[in-house]
Amino acid sequence: MKVIICGAGQVGWQIARHLSGEKNDVTVVDNNPELVRRATDTLDVQGIAGFASYPDVLDRAGARDADMVIAATHSDEVNMVTCQVAHSIFAVPRKIARLRSQSYLTAIYSDLYRRDHMPIDVVISPEREVAEAALRRLAAPAAFDTQSFLGGTAQLVGISLDENCPVINTPLRQLTDLFSTLRAIVVGIRREKKLFAPDPGDQLFAGDQVYVFTHSQDLNRLIEIFGKTSRKQERVVVVGGGNVGLAVAKALESRTERVRAKVIEQNRDVAESAADTLERTIVLHGDGLNSELLNEAGIDRADAILAVTDDDKTNILTAVRAKEAGCAMAICLVNDPTLVPLLRPLHIDAYINPRATTVSSILRHVRHGRVRGVYSVGDAEAEVIEAQVLSTSPIAGHSIRDIDFPEGVLVGAIMKGEKLVKPTGETRIEEGDVIAIFAMASDVPEVERLLQVSIDFF
Structure with missing residues (x-):
C-alpha cells in the first residue's frame, strides 16, 4: 500500500513508523526539512520538504498512484486543503484529516465533508479522543x-x-x-x-x-x-477549561448519576466561555497549581483530579499537589513520553497521551481486512486489533490451538453473534465472529495476514 503522510511531527512520525515497519511504501511530507530528515534517517520512508497542500509537492510525493493520504499537520486548514487537492487533482481513494478546531466538528456542519464538498473520508479530532x-x-x-x-x-x-x-x-x-x-x-x-x-x-x-x-x-x-477497590467518582476537579476539559465537564453534566464537577482555568476569557457553556459546573478562574485555589475547589474531598492543560509539567505538578492534599485519584495529560516513567514514583494514577490516542484513531482507519478498531498500547509497543473474521481468512474454521499465531499474539475476546466468549485453546473461530487480538508491534503484519488483508477494503 502506498501512503503519503503529511506532517512529520510526533503523530505523523508514529504513523510512519507503524506503516513503514509493515513494509508499506510511505512518503512523509513536511515544510520543516529537519523533521523530514529525522523521519528519513530513523525510518524506512521517503521524505519531501514542502507544503503538503501544494499540488506540485503532493505530485513529487507520489500522489498520482497513492492509496491513501493522511493529513496530520498542525494546521486544520492545510489538512483540509491537502485532502481536497489529493481528491480533485490526483483522485487519491482514501483521505484522513486531523482537525482540532471544534467549529469544524459541529454536527450540524457534517455535510461539509461530503465528496462533492470537502472530500475527507475520515475526520480525526484529537481533543474529542x-x-x-x-x-x-x-x-x-x-x-x-x-x-x-x-x-x-x-x-x-x-x-x-x-x-x-x-x-x-x-x-x-x-x-x-x-x-x-x-x-x-x-x-x-x-x-x-x-x-x-x-x-x-x-x-x-x-x-x-x-x-x-x-x-x-x-x-x-x-x-x-487484583487487590484494588472500586469507588464511585462523585466529586471531580478538572484543571484546564479548554476543549478537552470542557468536553469532559459537559459529559459529566449529562450523566444520570450526579457528579459534582469543578473546573479551574487560568485564562480569564477561556474561563468565562466555559462558565457560559456549562450549566451545573462551577468554574474557578486561576492557576491550578495554587494551593489556596485547589482548597477552594475542595481538592481534599475530591474523588479525582483531571489535569488537562496544554503544559505537561503543570499537569504533573498539579496532580502531585492534589494527591498530597488528599485527592483520591490523579489523572494527567502528558504529551512527552519521556516523562511517563516519572508518573508512578510521583503516585499519579493514570495518564493520557494525546498522540497515542490520535495514532490509535488513525490506525483504525488504515488497517486492512474487516478491522473495526485499533488501540495502540504504551509507546506504540503493541496493538489491540478488533476485526471481523472473513470467510477467506486463514483462521476461519479453526480452533485457536491449531492457528499458527506468533509468540507475541494472544486472542483476548471473541464475539459470536450477541454473545461474548472467553477464548480457550478449544474455541473455534468461525466466519462472522468478531475477535479482539493483542499483538506486539512486530507481529501486527502477520496478524493482518491471518485476518486476510486485501486492498478491496478501500
Whole structure:
C-alpha cells in the first residue's frame, strides 16, 4: 500500500513508523526539512520538504498512484486543503484529516465533508479522543489504562500490581482454575519497562503492569481480585477549561448519576466561555497549581483530579499537589513520553497521551481486512486489533490451538453473534465472529495476514 503522510511531527512520525515497519511504501511530507530528515534517517520512508497542500509537492510525493493520504499537520486548514487537492487533482481513494478546531466538528456542519464538498473520508479530532479517554479513566479508577471493545461488552484494562495483590506469584494457568467463572484473560505484562505477551506458565509479580481483557460485567470483580477497590467518582476537579476539559465537564453534566464537577482555568476569557457553556459546573478562574485555589475547589474531598492543560509539567505538578492534599485519584495529560516513567514514583494514577490516542484513531482507519478498531498500547509497543473474521481468512474454521499465531499474539475476546466468549485453546473461530487480538508491534503484519488483508477494503 502506498501512503503519503503529511506532517512529520510526533503523530505523523508514529504513523510512519507503524506503516513503514509493515513494509508499506510511505512518503512523509513536511515544510520543516529537519523533521523530514529525522523521519528519513530513523525510518524506512521517503521524505519531501514542502507544503503538503501544494499540488506540485503532493505530485513529487507520489500522489498520482497513492492509496491513501493522511493529513496530520498542525494546521486544520492545510489538512483540509491537502485532502481536497489529493481528491480533485490526483483522485487519491482514501483521505484522513486531523482537525482540532471544534467549529469544524459541529454536527450540524457534517455535510461539509461530503465528496462533492470537502472530500475527507475520515475526520480525526484529537481533543474529542482525549476527552473520551479521560472519561474512560474516570470510569475505571483502579486502572491506569482502559479501552472498550466489541461494542462495549469487553474492556482492556491496565492494572499495576502491588505487594498486597492476592494473586502475585501465581501462574496465569492457575488463575484460570481459581476463577473459572471470571471472563478475563491476561494478554500483556510490562515488567522492568519491557512489555510482552505472557505464556500460561508465567507468574505475576509485584511491580508488574498487566493488561487484561475482561467482560464489562466482570470488571469490578476483576479489579477486586487484583487487590484494588472500586469507588464511585462523585466529586471531580478538572484543571484546564479548554476543549478537552470542557468536553469532559459537559459529559459529566449529562450523566444520570450526579457528579459534582469543578473546573479551574487560568485564562480569564477561556474561563468565562466555559462558565457560559456549562450549566451545573462551577468554574474557578486561576492557576491550578495554587494551593489556596485547589482548597477552594475542595481538592481534599475530591474523588479525582483531571489535569488537562496544554503544559505537561503543570499537569504533573498539579496532580502531585492534589494527591498530597488528599485527592483520591490523579489523572494527567502528558504529551512527552519521556516523562511517563516519572508518573508512578510521583503516585499519579493514570495518564493520557494525546498522540497515542490520535495514532490509535488513525490506525483504525488504515488497517486492512474487516478491522473495526485499533488501540495502540504504551509507546506504540503493541496493538489491540478488533476485526471481523472473513470467510477467506486463514483462521476461519479453526480452533485457536491449531492457528499458527506468533509468540507475541494472544486472542483476548471473541464475539459470536450477541454473545461474548472467553477464548480457550478449544474455541473455534468461525466466519462472522468478531475477535479482539493483542499483538506486539512486530507481529501486527502477520496478524493482518491471518485476518486476510486485501486492498478491496478501500
